[in-house]
Amino acid sequence: MIRALLCLLLTLIAAPVLAQAPGDRHVAMELVPETARPAAGGTVTLAFVSTPEPGWHGYWKNGGDAGVETTLKWSLPQGVTAGPLQYPVPSRLLVSGLMNYVYERPWVQFVDVAVPAGLAPGSKLPVQVQADYLVCTVEICVPEKASLRTELTVGDGAIEPATRARFDGWRRTFPKPLGSEARFAVADKRFRMAVPFPADAALGEAYFFPLQQGAIDFAAPQKVWRSGDRLLIETAAAAVGTPPGVIEGVLATGEGQGFALTAKPGPVAVAAEQASGDAAWSGALLAFGGAVLGGLLLNIMPCVFPILSLKALSLARSGADARTARGEALAYTAGVVLVCLGLGAAILALRAGGSAVGWAFQLQDPRVIVVLLALTVAIALNLSGLFEVPTPQFVGHGGSGGAFATGALAAFVATPCTGPFMGAALGAALVLPPAAALAVFAGLGLGLALPFLLLGFVPALRNRLPKPGAWMERFRRILAIPMWLTALALAWLLGEMAGNSAITWGLGAALLVGFALWFAGARQRRGRGVALAMSAAAALTIGGALTVPRAAPAQETVAGADEPFTEAKLASLRAEGRPVFAYFTADWCLTCKVNEAGAINRSAVRDEFASKKVAVLVGDWTDGDAELGRFIERHNRAGVPLYLWYAPGEASPRVLPQVLTPATLTALAGERRG
Amino acid sequence: MRPIVFAALAAAVAVGPAMAQQQTGQPAGNFRLMDANGKPVTLSDFKGRTVVLEWNNPGCPYVKKHYDSGNMQSAQAAAKRQGAVWLTINSGAPGKQGYMTGPEARAFVAQAKAQPTAYLLDPEGRVGKGYAAKTTPHMYVIDGRGVLRYQGGIDDKPTADQADVKGARNHVLAALSEMRAGKPVSVAETRPYGCSVKYAG
Numbered sequence: 124m125i126r127a128l129l130c131l132l133l134t135l136i137a138a139p140v141l142a143q144a145p146g147d148r149h150v151a152m153e154l155v156p157e158t159a160r161p162a163a164g165g166t167v168t169l170a171f172v173s174t175p176e177p178g179w180h181g182y183w184k185n186g187g188d189a190g191v192e193t194t195l196k197w198s199l200p201q202g203v204t205a206g207p208l209q210y211p212v213p214s215r216l217l218v219s220g221l222m223n224y225v226y227e228r229p230w231v232q233f234v235d236v237a238v239p240a241g242l243a244p245g246s247k248l249p250v251q252v253q254a255d256y257l258v259c260t261v262e263i264c265v266p267e268k269a270s271l272r273t274e275l276t277v278g279d280g281a282i283e284p285a286t287r288a289r290f291d292g293w294r295r296t297f298p299k300p301l302g303s304e305a306r307f308a309v310a311d312k313r314f315r316m317a318v319p320f321p322a323d324a325a326l327g328e329a330y331f332f333p334l335q336q337g338a339i340d341f342a343a344p345q346k347v348w349r350s351g352d353r354l355l356i357e358t359a360a361a362a363v364g365t366p367p368g369v370i371e372g373v374l375a376t377g378e379g380q381g382f383a384l385t386a387k388p389g390p391v392a393v394a395a396e397q398a399s400g401d402a403a404w405s406g407a408l409l410a411f412g413g414a415v416l417g418g419l420l421l422n423i424m425p426c427v428f429p430i431l432s433l434k435a436l437s438l439a440r441s442g443a444d445a446r447t448a449r450g451e452a453l454a455y456t457a458g459v460v461l462v463c464l465g466l467g468a469a470i471l472a473l474r475a476g477g478s479a480v481g482w483a484f485q486l487q488d489p490r491v492i493v494v495l496l497a498l499t500v501a502i503a504l505n506l507s508g509l510f511e512v513p514t515p516q517f518v519g520h521g522g523s524g525g526a527f528a529t530g531a532l533a534a535f536v537a538t539p540c541t542g543p544f545m546g547a548a549l550g551a552a553l554v555l556p557p558a559a560a561l562a563v564f565a566g567l568g569l570g571l572a573l574p575f576l577l578l579g580f581v582p583a584l585r586n587r588l589p590k591p592g593a594w595m596e597r598f599r600r601i602l603a604i605p606m607w608l609t610a611l612a613l614a615w616l617l618g619e620m621a622g623n624s625a626i627t628w629g630l631g632a633a634l635l636v637g638f639a640l641w642f643a644g645a646r647q648r649r650g651r652g653v654a655l656a657m658s659a660a661a662a663l664t665i666g667g668a669l670t671v672p673r674a675a676p677a678q679e680t681v682a683g684a685d686e687p688f689t690e691a692k693l694a695s696l697r698a699e700g701r702p703v704f705a706y707f708t709a710d711w712c713l714t715c716k717v718n719e720a721g722a723i724n725r726s727a728v729r730d731e732f733a734s735k736k737v738a739v740l741v742g743d744w745t746d747g748d749a750e751l752g753r754f755i756e757r758h759n760r761a762g763v764p765l766y767l768w769y770a771p772g773e774a775s776p777r778v779l780p781q782v783l784t785p786a787t788l789t790a791l792a793g794e795r796r797g
Numbered sequence: 798m799r800p801i802v803f804a805a806l807a808a809a810v811a812v813g814p815a816m817a818q819q820q821t822g823q824p825a826g827n828f829r830l831m832d833a834n835g836k837p838v839t840l841s842d843f844k845g846r847t848v849v850l851e852w853n854n855p856g857c858p859y860v861k862k863h864y865d866s867g868n869m870q871s872a873q874a875a876a877k878r879q880g881a882v883w884l885t886i887n888s889g890a891p892g893k894q895g896y897m898t899g900p901e902a903r904a905f906v907a908q909a910k911a912q913p914t915a916y917l918l919d920p921e922g923r924v925g926k927g928y929a930a931k932t933t934p935h936m937y938v939i940d941g942r943g944v945l946r947y948q949g950g951i952d953d954k955p956t957a958d959q960a961d962v963k964g965a966r967n968h969v970l971a972a973l974s975e976m977r978a979g980k981p982v983s984v985a986e987t988r989p990y991g992c993s994v995k996y997a998g
Contacts (some may be wrong), residue, residue, distance in 0.1 A: 219993075
């Protein structure tokens, strides 16, 4: 007790002293100019390089539920001005239910300092700044002060290559301007935001960091969906405060990358889960009906029918009384429906888990296609009779327990050999609200159980059951045909999506799966175990999926021919006297993609360009290349899209509007040279 | 298949919302806590009187700013002069910064010459989370009818610098005087600033 009191008093007395002593700070901060000899009339970037002790973190501009932003007090020579403090993309730290937007590893902040024109070279410019910032561990917080100084001398503004490289490395940690505006809406205590983001742009774990308070509940998980060329983000709205008119923030896209964006109030295409009540429910009802029908159809699937008929025959032969028959029918139905619900719930859990960790279900992922391809081929091979799915022993047993188990088995066995139907249900589960998705799965189960339910309740039907026989085998072979067609469609899709090597890879994986299953079938015919061969097939499927060559960076067919932009290339083309159209784009820039599809890559434009010998250069800023970034910035645009037209004989380029039409471009190409 | 589903459901329940926000203009949630002397204190006992809640962590530099400058003590004195009740609450968990036992809390109050009506201990953080108290200090003003009238920071200068106390607008004192004059509270919600409350877990 006394020790604790002493400790407390010591903390009370000692902490303020500690906080002030520069040698004992928990964050080491250094001030580094990009050049010590900035040109008069130019700007120089100053970097605040912060290195926290292990376990300590500093705060983003918006600290989240707690935390304080860094403030700077400058002492600058007359005429020198400092811009705002720029923050790199932060990370999240949830401590006991409180969200902190922080930096846990060394981070660098920038300030652009403007040097007035007209200063004589050699003039000394002493720069002093005091930084007040908060630094915490998960247990304690300490506000610290750092007094930093550097001396600049007016010079030629040249930047040493090593320093430039160092700064360019830091520049990659800053958010890039997204260029397109996002929309947000707050309703029913939910905050929703739609961010323009091309469907094929790479995206890791996405999270939106708002700069303002009053928009979102910081600690609530964010759900992220991709819906075409939109990124939909949904989370709990802030319980306190009013949403600001305009929300600014950073969309982190994983691996420390992110985009600065602005969101204005507006309609947000609601996620499927929030589709307006009536439409959603009629849709769900339709899906339920379809599921019951689909389930019904599953009964004549060759891998289910033998089980069903075995069961039905045992029921008919045993001459069971009506009560037993009904009991068995109900137990069977329960088994089927429960397993279907279990499957559905598992998929929903996966979906929820996926959203929570920002793992959007990428149905356009070639890996998913490879798995589906291998699965379809396996099913087709099964239907073609290459191998059998083993049937356990308890199927023929009587009693409700046996009936329940048979129902459960029927549902499981039905899963692989009913690809198309399960695929549809799976698709529904991915887009419908959870309750409706579960209803679809229950419907599937109900449909599957329906014939047996009828058999149980209508004794006359029992005797009319078609006898299993050779016709089933034939029917099964016929069913293999649509399966093979499905495989063909998937292979085509894979090729479209990821190119020739991916399709070869996928077919190769399917072939190996075929070999494994053929081996399994051969063993089966000799009455041996098949577990090993089956596992090999599964392993091959997964292995094939994981190693499938990823899609090459999306290139427009025509754009692929455009030469990459470099300033040297530009200069040489201009020296030849050719008109040059330079466009700057990025995979994540939706406006860019729209302009490319709608104007730049139109054949009318390309033909006109070709006939007028217009050279086209493309600058791809997808990975935020600093060199290119500097060129883009020089033309008064903070980011892409940027369109420049260099007419022969004109000293400087014309900056074209951010929304292009084919007419704009053809008109420029057709201009008379004067 | 099923065990996975159950595990997923269990996980979903376990990470359910821990924080419950109190709505400004709505009745504030009642609570009962032990004070530094080991006596139970219940919010509803003060019906008819204005109550100020102050979240406290003596180790937090932002709290120190207001105690070392005497700002918090004078606010406590002013509130009590107006007949208000001042409850200082510590939701720090054992082992974390600012956690105190009863005798330690009494020592802190005496040393700081603080004058809360009571210093309440909430080591499990139940009341803190019930009020979604996020920082120290984090302030709440509840009127005589038990309605929450203000929640947020103590003032509009979110720094740890004592020099900033002067010239800051003290949102709590402003709310109290507006309430006394029968006026609506003009600034009813602000962003609290300070260290995060050091909850258990």
